[in-house]
Amino acid sequence: MTKNLVLIAHPNMKESRVNKIWLEELKKYPESIAIQDLYANYPHWQINVTKEQQLVEQHNRIIFQFPFYWYSSPPLLKKWQDDVLTYGWAFTSKGSKLRGKELGLAISIGGAESDYSKEGGDLYTIDDLISPFHATSNLIETDFLKPFTLYKTDDKSDDELEQSAKKYVEYLLSNKIEKFRV
Numbered sequence: 001m002t003k004n005l006v007l008i009a010h011p012n013m014k015e016s017r018v019n020k021i022w023l024e025e026l027k028k029y030p031e032s033i034a035i036q037d038l039y040a041n042y043p044h045w046q047i048n049v050t051k052e053q054q055l056v057e058q059h060n061r062i063i064f065q066f067p068f069y070w071y072s073s074p075p076l077l078k079k080w081q082d083d084v085l086t087y088g089w090a091f092t093s094k095g096s097k098l099r100g101k102e103l104g105l106a107i108s109i110g111g112a113e114s115d116y117s118k119e120g121g122d123l124y125t126i127d128d129l130i131s132p133f134h135a136t137s138n139l140i141e142t143d144f145l146k147p148f149t150l151y152k153t154d155d156k157s158d159d160e161l162e163q164s165a166k167k168y169v170e171y172l173l174s175n176k177i178e179k180f181r182v
């Protein structure tokens with residue numbers, strides 16, 4: 001069975017609606033989904049690199065879960081990448097310890113899907129905006145997955161959020177998630 005590691009980066013989980021419901025749903029599947037809540041576990045941003053690298057090595061699918069902030073992820077996830085994806089581990093002349101694993105994203109997005117287009121207010125698509133993650137995946141030799149997304153988060157009822165949490169877990173428990181296509 002695919003062993004998922006979900007790294008969650010939400011700076012204000014107390015006020016969250018989407019990521020909080022997603023997190024509560026993930027907790028119901030401890031055998032197939034491991035959770036690392038970065039802001040909860042690293043309040044001072046001192047990331048334990050050895051522990052994080054061990055966690056990654058123990059799982060074959062890594063998911064970055066976060067609310068879309070300023071067209072990107074909240075900053076602790078970027079710091080996680082800066083600290084954990086070291087030369088000699090994530091990439092070397094001889095290859096990567098992550099080679100063959102899968103890397104995916106689960107993103108809650110305030111804007112509407114139609115905003116994220118050439119014609120829409122945001123100009124770029126989400127697929128365009130996540131290209132740094134795709135490029136990273138390429139460098140560390142993971143298979144990049146089609147992201148799990150929820151748009152227009154403010155308009156969603158509690159019921160709709162519960163449904164999206166169930167769909168998210170279905171996505172994670174699937175042994176074959178569609179690969180990202182450019």
Ligand SMILES: Cc1cc2nc3c(=O)[nH]c(=O)nc-3n(C[C@H](O)[C@H](O)[C@H](O)COP(=O)(O)O)c2cc1C
Pocket residue numbers: 010015016017018019020066067068069070071072107108109110111112153
């Ligand atoms: C600091 C900040 C920046 C944000 N930037 C964006 C953005 O660039 N694009 C967008 O569609 N929504 C943006 N939003 C809206 C969030 O994506 C949305 O509120 C969040 O995904 C909802 O998830 P939550 O209930 O777990 O917090 C932003 C919100 C905050 C607080």
